Amino acid sequence: MKKILITGGAGFIGSHVVRRFVNNYPDYHIVNLDKLTYAGNLANLSDIEDKPNYSFVKIDITDASAINQLFGRENFDAVIHLAAESHVDRSITDPTAFVMTNVIGTVNLLNAAREYWKDDYSNKRFYHISTDEVYGALGETGMFTETTAYDPHSPYSASKASSDHFVRAYHDTYGIDCVISNCSNNYGSHHFPEKLIPLAINNIKNNKPVPIYGKGENVRDWLWVEDHARAIDVIFHQAKAGETYNIGGHNEWKNIDLIHLLCKIMDDKLGREAGTSAKLITFVTDRAGHDLRYAIDSTKLQKELGWTPSLQFEEGLEKTVDWYLVNEEWLNNVTSGNYQSYYDKQYNGR
C-alpha cells in the first residue's frame, strides 16, 4: 500500500484532491495534513472521513519539528503539497504570513523529504501545486507557457514563485523526484467565500453589495476544481521527475462579464426578476498591483499526458451555484466562523 501525504487537504482544492485519491485509489493510504486555518474545513471531507484509507493530522507546516516527527512516524511514499495561504488581498495586508507558510512551510517539507527519503529518492515523489500568478501579468494578448520567465507581483505570487524555486533547487541539488504544476483560477464547491465567485454567490443570496475591484476589466482563466484535481492525478502518476505542467481552462472572462453571468444564474435560481441581482454590483477601489490578465497554455499537459478540461463554464457555474444554494448550512457555518466547532466535535481527543 502506498502512503501519500496530502498537505492542505481540508482547503478548497486540497479537499477535492483528497476525495479523488481516497475514492479512486483504495490501495493508497491518504494522510491529510492541515492546520485548519479559517479556510480549512473538515466538513469539506465529511463524505470520506470514515474511509479506512484516510486519516487526518492537524499540523502547521511552519512547525519543522512536527513535520519531522510525522515523517519519522509514517513512511511516506509521496507528498502532494497544497497547503498554502492563497488569498492575494490578505497577502497585501500581511505578507509575512505568506512567507512563513508558503516559503518556510514548503522548505520544511522539502527538508523532511530530503532527510527521511535519503536512502533512495528514486521511488518517492514530491509534487508541488502552484499557481499561474508566478508568471506575472499579461496584456491583452499572449499566454503563459512552462518556459515563461517568473515575474510575480503580489506578495502571494512572490511567495509561490519562491516555493517553486526551492522545489526545483531540491530536485537539482539533492536529486529528489520533484514535479510542479501551475494552475489558473479554480471554481466549484467548497470554495471559501472570500474569493470572487463564492463571495459573489453569498452576497447576492443575502442581498449584499457585490464588490468589483476597479472597473472589472481584469481577466482570469477559470477552471472547474474537479478538472484541476483530475489533472493533479494524471501529473502525479505520469509526469517525469523534474517536470512542470501548466493547467488551465482556456476559459478567459473579464470579471464584470463573469459577474453579470452569475447574476443572471442567481436571478433564475432564486426566482428573482431579471436584472435584480445585477443591481448589487458595486465598483470599489482597485486591488493594489492588480494583475490585468492571466491566460495559461496547457498544451503540454494535453499533448503529453492527454488531459483536457471536461466541463463547459456556464454549466460549471450553474452547478456551483446549485451547490451553494443546497449547502446553506456549510455556507452559514463558514461565514459565521462556526466551522471550527466541527473540528472540535469530530477530532478532539482522537
Ligand SMILES: Cc1cn([C@H]2C[C@H](O)[C@@H](COP(=O)(O)OP(=O)(O)O[C@H]3O[C@H](C)C(=O)[C@H](O)[C@H]3O)O2)c(=O)[nH]c1=O
Ligand atoms: C475577492 C474579489 C476579487 N475581485 C477580482 C480580483 C481578481 O481580478 C478576480 C479574482 O479574484 P480572487 O481573489 O478570487 O482570485 P485571484 O486573485 O485571481 O487569485 C486566485 O487564483 C489564483 C490562480 C491563485 O493562485 C490564488 O490563490 C487564487 O486566490 O476578481 C473583485 O473584483 N472583487 C472581489 O471581491
